[in-house]
Amino acid sequence: MTTRHEAGAAKAVVITGVGIAIPGLAEAADLLGPDAPDGGFDPATGLKGRAMRHKDRASRLALRAVGPALRQAGLLSADGETYIGSGDTTAVVISSNLGNLDSVCDFVETITEHTVTGLSPLGLPHTSSNVIAGWIAIRYGMRGPNLTVCNGATSGADALYWARNLLAVRRAETVVVIGVEPHTEPAARLLEDGSGRGVLDGAAALVLESAERVAERGARPLATLSRTVRAADSATALAQALHEGAPAAGLWLGSAEDAGAASAVDLTARLGHCSGALGVVQAAAGVAHLAAGGPGPVLATSGGGETDDAAAALVLTGAGEAA
Incomplete structure (x- = not known):
């Protein structure tokens, strides 16, 4: 791992x-x-x-x-x-x-x-x-x-x-x-x-x-890409993305049952199989959430299924905010 x-x-x-x-x-x-x-x-x-x-x-x-x-x-x-x-x-x-x-x-x-x-x-x-x-x-x-x-x-x-x-x-x-x-x-x-x-x-x-x-x-930042993690399984990826002392996620984008977030959205339930596009589509949704003043950080997870060889997680925060 x-x-x-x-x-x-x-x-x-x-x-x-x-x-x-x-x-x-x-x-x-x-x-x-x-x-x-x-x-x-x-x-x-x-x-x-x-x-x-x-x-x-x-x-x-x-x-x-x-x-x-x-x-x-x-x-x-x-x-x-x-x-x-x-x-x-x-x-x-x-x-x-x-x-x-x-x-x-x-x-x-x-x-x-x-x-x-x-x-x-x-x-x-x-x-x-x-x-x-x-x-x-x-x-x-x-x-x-x-x-x-x-x-x-x-x-x-x-x-x-x-x-x-x-x-x-x-x-x-x-x-x-x-x-x-x-x-x-x-x-x-x-x-x-x-x-x-x-x-x-x-x-x-x-x-x-x-x-x-x-x-x-002089451009306007919409969000910060604070962390990207790749691990052998979802539990490890989540643990490494949400390190000790990190705030609980304000929005979680993924398909796991519990990431401890205030709200959760599974984009694949709406869009279908996203395959290689999923992580970027999740990030786009997370940026929109933060840019509109939604609570952060945003946690997005992908992979970790029975047929996947790895799992990934990424953390987005509001511009200038710490993860």
Whole structure:
């Protein structure tokens, strides 16, 4: 059982922007409400446009979520088209276990039926496991570290861990983290477990920066990413996240029966299987809760099931608050 202590963890890492692209929801705060609002995201219309052409569904969902996050962080031009942060020091971290599986399956089926002579070289980039991160970087000119985390149930929390480390060791000044899973036929088939739960068809995006950087550019921090933990089981992850002397969680996001929180929300009960997107979607909901003045800290847990090889927990606090 291991706990990860990030390099330079004393440096405060804050979240300055949140965006979602989840059917029926308009903003991250809607993740915590009982009913979908009017005018929520509709993939039939929201995944169209010039920037969406010739891209797999997961990449289009990710692009749709990133725009609002960058806008809220104050990192887009007035027309919403141009990234005005430093492209050389902006990293992109994607969390997705099944993102472009449909593209890979299509290529395999084509080879089976027509051999490699039936393939189009223009489609080959879509089979890369890092294609989503690549499209985000190309769209906004982000030339910093660029990677995809594909690590099972804890992938979303793991992506936030790596983002925090990139900031701590100064490999980046800004990190855009996106959790995305598309409801494609291959993904739905793999996630089907007989429970009757649906499968997420959406994405959530977060903009992470150091507190010092945010203060320099006069931006508003929405929440602080105080702690990320990964352990062999849920009980150990919870114990390490809620260390002795830490305040009880004001909001708990997870599927365990008792985390000692004032209130609890299981997002998978509402959204279905979230797979690699879960940790990032949870963080988006937690930021919305804190930004609206809700009590903290926020505790989010993932993994720890019978078929999972690990469990993860993350702690969010209000900007400037201690965990």
